[in-house]
Amino acid sequence: MLQLDGVSRSFGGRRVLDDVSFAVRRGRLTGFVGGNGAGKTTTMRIVLGVLAADAGTVTMDGAPLDGPTRRRFGYMPEERGLYPKMRVAEQLAYLARLHGFERADALERAHALLDRLGLRERAGDPVESLSLGNQQRAQVAAALVHDPAVLVLDEPFSGLDPMAVDVVVGVLAERAARGVPVLFSSHQLDVVERLCDDLVIIAGGRIRAAGSRDELRSAYGSARHELVTLGDAGWLRDEPGVRVVELAAGQAVFEADDATAQRVLRAALDRGPVQSFGPVRASLAEIFREVVEDRQEATR
Amino acid sequence: MSEPTTPSVPQATGMVAEREILAQVRSRSFLVSTGVLLLVVLVSIVVGGFMSGRDQPDTTVAVVPQTAAALAAVPGVEVVDAPDEQAARVLVADGDVAAAVLPDDGPAGVRVVAQRSAPDGLVAALRVEPEVELLQPQDSSEGVRYLVSFGFGIVFMMSAIGFGSTIAQSTVQEKQTRIVEILLSAVPARSLLAGKILGNSALALGQTAAIAAVAVVGLVVTGQDDLLGLLGAPVVWFVVFFAVGFVLLAAVFAASASLVSRIEDTGPVLTPVMMLTMIPYFLVVFFNDNQTVLTVMSYVPFSAPVGMPVRLFLGEAAWWEPLVSLAVLAASAVAVIVLAARVYERSLLRTGPRVRLAEALRTRGD
Numbered sequence: 081m082l083q084l085d086g087v088s089r090s091f092g093g094r095r096v097l098d099d100v101s102f103a104v105r106r107g108r109l110t111g112f113v114g115g116n117g118a119g120k121t122t123t124m125r126i127v128l129g130v131l132a133a134d135a136g137t138v139t140m141d142g143a144p145l146d147g148p149t150r151r152r153f154g155y156m157p158e159e160r161g162l163y164p165k166m167r168v169a170e171q172l173a174y175l176a177r178l179h180g181f182e183r184a185d186a187l188e189r190a191h192a193l194l195d196r197l198g199l200r201e202r203a204g205d206p207v208e209s210l211s212l213g214n215q216q217r218a219q220v221a222a223a224l225v226h227d228p229a230v231l232v233l234d235e236p237f238s239g240l241d242p243m244a245v246d247v248v249v250g251v252l253a254e255r256a257a258r259g260v261p262v263l264f265s266s267h268q269l270d271v272v273e274r275l276c277d278d279l280v281i282i283a284g285g286r287i288r289a290a291g292s293r294d295e296l297r298s299a300y301g302s303a304r305h306e307l308v309t310l311g312d313a314g315w316l317r318d319e320p321g322v323r324v325v326e327l328a329a330g331q332a333v334f335e336a337d338d339a340t341a342q343r344v345l346r347a348a349l350d351r352g353p354v355q356s357f358g359p360v361r362a363s364l365a366e367i368f369r370e371v372v373e374d375r376q377e378a379t380r
Numbered sequence: 381m382s383e384p385t386t387p388s389v390p391q392a393t394g395m396v397a398e399r400e401i402l403a404q405v406r407s408r409s410f411l412v413s414t415g416v417l418l419l420v421v422l423v424s425i426v427v428g429g430f431m432s433g434r435d436q437p438d439t440t441v442a443v444v445p446q447t448a449a450a451l452a453a454v455p456g457v458e459v460v461d462a463p464d465e466q467a468a469r470v471l472v473a474d475g476d477v478a479a480a481v482l483p484d485d486g487p488a489g490v491r492v493v494a495q496r497s498a499p500d501g502l503v504a505a506l507r508v509e510p511e512v513e514l515l516q517p518q519d520s521s522e523g524v525r526y527l528v529s530f531g532f533g534i535v536f537m538m539s540a541i542g543f544g545s546t547i548a549q550s551t552v553q554e555k556q557t558r559i560v561e562i563l564l565s566a567v568p569a570r571s572l573l574a575g576k577i578l579g580n581s582a583l584a585l586g587q588t589a590a591i592a593a594v595a596v597v598g599l600v601v602t603g604q605d606d607l608l609g610l611l612g613a614p615v616v617w618f619v620v621f622f623a624v625g626f627v628l629l630a631a632v633f634a635a636s637a638s639l640v641s642r643i644e645d646t647g648p649v650l651t652p653v654m655m656l657t658m659i660p661y662f663l664v665v666f667f668n669d670n671q672t673v674l675t676v677m678s679y680v681p682f683s684a685p686v687g688m689p690v691r692l693f694l695g696e697a698a699w700w701e702p703l704v705s706l707a708v709l710a711a712s713a714v715a716v717i718v719l720a721a722r723v724y725e726r727s728l729l730r731t732g733p734r735v736r737l738a739e740a741l742r743t744r745g746d
């Protein structure tokens with residue numbers, strides 16, 4: 081498990097990370113979500129040792145990170161970078177060799193990975209001749225080619241078409257299934273929602289929420305319910321303890337605690353047939369807004 | 381599949397050097413510029429040999445028995461014997477020979493008869509010149525002295541600027557694309573720096589050796605091998621000094637380039653080191669007849685690779701001088717590399733505005 085504890089960092093007197101703590105568990109895809117300038121990239125750079133923290137620690141299975149441990153990390157930086165004129169497969173093999181694989185082994189790994197990522201035909205082409213989407217795939221391959229023990233990817237899905245997203249997600253999920261902690265940042269909340277097991281939400285350099293996707297869903301926005309009846313549901317407005325969010329003829333979304341919700345259901349059945357009733361699972365986008373806005377109000 | 385074993389610093393350095401070399405050898409611009417450079421060297425040697433007249437066809441000259449002896453030792457002349465003056469004049473008039481050499485009462489003792497103008501080489505060969513005695517003879521003429529100084533100067537400057545710029549570009553490119561962050565997650569910064577210096581030094585040395593080889597072959601083929609005897613030892617010294625001197629400059633180029641984050645910003649940081657590589661060239665071209673300047677040059681690390689071989693060629697340096705100068709150069713190279721590695725390590729991951737040199741030397745790397 082990769083663990084951050086109380087990590088802080090300032091640039092020129094401006095605090096960009098404030099007491100950041102969260103865990104990236106083995107075998108799980110952890111999504112790192114936040115707005116622009118929230119501190120995602122800075123956090124990842126500190127994990128990789130590319131940047132030093134002013135305070136706090138990063139540990140792997142309880143041990144502080146050192147050179148040899150970090151060398152087993154796979155990293156995809158925010159600004160994409162490979163040698164533009166170097167051939168794709170050679171470049172990957174070069175990176176694998178720097179990580180200690182034998183020449184032949186390194187080349188074999190590079191080709192296997194390119195096959196897996198659908199870049200087999202482009203293996204002998206210079207990186208600069210690839211489309212942006214394919215360069216992105218090559219960049220993902222560069223983070224994976226040395227079989228890293230930890231994966232840290234900064235916006236791995238930006239610029240990928242939906243098919244490529246699926247391929248990359250598949251590869252990351254395989255790595256996670258082998259017990260590799262995978263941390264990736266994204267601002268595409270729908271993608272993150274679909275594929276990550278755990279979530280870390282950061283805003284203004286502070287962690288606003290962290291936990292499994294389901295935990296977060298039940299912790300935020302669980303007070304919403306949806307009711308669909310055959311008759312008009314306008315009576316809901318007059319029910320005590322109910323706040324109607326959406327209302328259209330027989331379909332309504334409302335906020336209420338669980339006991340009130342059950343009372344509302346009985347009342348609805350008394351009035352006529354109920355077609356469906358249940359809690360509404362908040363979308364990640366909603367949770368994100370709620371978490372970030374809550375805290376902003378709290379700090380005001 | 382084998383388990384990865386962390387490469388040692390020399391191993392990682394070797395891999396980085398190998399990549400630098402492959403990248404260059406495969407680039408069209410490098411191949412073209414090397415080809416052009418070798419061609420220029422070859423052409424200038426061939427043209428030089430041609431200009432010195434060795435390849436001109438022999439001039440046919442008619443002689444009479446009294447003047448045959450005067451022409452026996454003149455090179456580049458095909459002698460046609462004529463029985464008397466009258467017959468010789470007829471040969472000239474008919475265009476069978478370019479000129480006739482006849483007896484004359486003047487101080488030269490012979491008269492050259494030609495149709496419209498006398499062949500230059502012939503007149504020069506027959507000209508009587510006073511005996512000259514030099515109390516301090518020079519080993520080489522002014523022209524050769526200038527050419528050799530110019531040659532060492534330009535080869536050093538071109539190689540240093542060419543490969544120095546390559547190192548600078550590749551350093552900034554790695555920073556700009558952030559591949560440096562991926563590389564540094566695998567290997568230490570000093571391996572990156574060492575590999576870069578080593579790879580490009582090998583290329584620079586290879587290119588210089590190729591130039592030397594082309595020059596030697598060119599001199600031999602065009603029959604100018606007498607010059608080769610004079611140049612041999614200084615050229616060997618030049619290659620040795622070049623190897624050490626280039627490593628020193630390469631470190632300065634890499635460290636300077638690591639201060640900026642974008643290719644567009646490299647100009648200002650590279651200007652001082654460009655000056656360092658150009659000054660020896662201008663000094664040696666303008667002051668190759670000034671012993672004091674040459675002597676100082678041959679000991680200052682940045683100009684020694686040019687200054688010392690020129691002095692050796694001119695025969696002005698004692699046998700121990702190149703050794704002392706080389707020791708000074710090697711010691712400064714080590715010192716500069718240590719400083720450069722410091723700057724490089726600390727600037728490599730800093731992006732954005734240019735890093736101040738003093739800052740890079742002082743602050744912790746972060």
